[in-house]
Amino acid sequence: MSRLTVDIREKRLAGRLVLGAVAFTVEAHEVVALVGPSGCGKSTLLRLVAGLDRDLTGTVRWSGAAPRLGMVFQQPRLLPWRTVRQNLTIAGAGLEEGDRLLDRMGLADKADVWASQLSLGMARRLALARALAVDAQALLLDEPLASLDEGNQRLARVILREYWLRRPVPTLLVTHDLAEAVALAHRVLVLSPGPARLLFDHPVPDGARTDAALAARTVSALRELAAMPR
Numbered sequence: 718m719s720r721l722t723v724d725i726r727e728k729r730l731a732g733r734l735v736l737g738a739v740a741f742t743v744e745a746h747e748v749v750a751l752v753g754p755s756g757c758g759k760s761t762l763l764r765l766v767a768g769l770d771r772d773l774t775g776t777v778r779w780s781g782a783a784p785r786l787g788m789v790f791q792q793p794r795l796l797p798w799r800t801v802r803q804n805l806t807i808a809g810a811g812l813e814e815g816d817r818l819l820d821r822m823g824l825a826d827k828a829d830v831w832a833s834q835l836s837l838g839m840a841r842r843l844a845l846a847r848a849l850a851v852d853a854q855a856l857l858l859d860e861p862l863a864s865l866d867e868g869n870q871r872l873a874r875v876i877l878r879e880y881w882l883r884r885p886v887p888t889l890l891v892t893h894d895l896a897e898a899v900a901l902a903h904r905v906l907v908l909s910p911g912p913a914r915l916l917f918d919h920p921v922p923d924g925a926r927t928d929a930a931l932a933a934r935t936v937s938a939l940r941e942l943a944a945m946p947r
């Protein structure tokens with residue numbers, strides 16, 4: 718399993734500085750949340766890690782061979798002219814695993830519907846199912862629970878935790894929601910307003926995933942840290 722080392726000194730888009738100094742590692746079995754205000758550069762950072770953009774000052778390295786990635790983009794990026802099931806199989810999912818995930822995501826009755834006919838929340842659930850169905854060696858998830866109602870957010874959290882128990886792959890999870898970060902990640906990286914630099918890298922206590930009071934205390938501590946002048 719790969720370990721990810723990110724050491725970004727600077728990233729520019731159209732000449733404008735979008736990311737400042739951001740350096741961190743993600744261990745082979747670790748889920749790391751990236752949290753920061755809107756527009757600070759989180760998606761840009763994820764694209765650099767995915768190798769979709771290689772134009773940076775700094776380095777992004779995986780130990781060993783580059784892993785097969787399961788990705789959720791900010792937009793669902795489905796193939797609208799294919800059915801829901803085909804969107805999974807074309808991405809490389811086995812039929813059985815694809816159907817199992819559709820069932821878990823509450824999309825079993827949509828398997829033969831055109832992807833273009835899904836609501837945004839359904840499309841986002843399908844995009845998450847696709848990332849989890851492709852036997853990924855690392856996950857890069859950009860706001861995977863955005864546009865889901867509360868029930869589906871809870872369900873998606875459970876599905877993600879089950880996934881990591883079965884397949885503890887290195888994961889970068891972008892979110893603007895500290896509570897979601899604490900609920901899912903082992904560590905939370907907080908970024909400054911853009912151009913983002915890393916403000917701090919904070920471990921989440923093990924119990925926070927099951928103990929709601931501890932989770933709430935961790936979220937408040939992170940919020941206070943993030944608000945501190947520096």
Ligand SMILES: Nc1ncnc2c1ncn2[C@@H]1O[C@H](COP(=O)(O)OP(=O)(O)OP(=O)(O)O)[C@@H](O)[C@H]1O
Nearest residue numbers: 730731735754755756757758759760761762893911
């Ligand atoms: N192709 C581009 N050319 C120039 N600037 C860009 C381009 N794409 C994004 N930006 C700018 O880069 C900055 C970072 O964008 P990015 O999408 O990475 O932020 P983000 O933290 O993911 O935002 P959000 O949480 O709102 O999705 C923003 O100011 C955005 O306007």
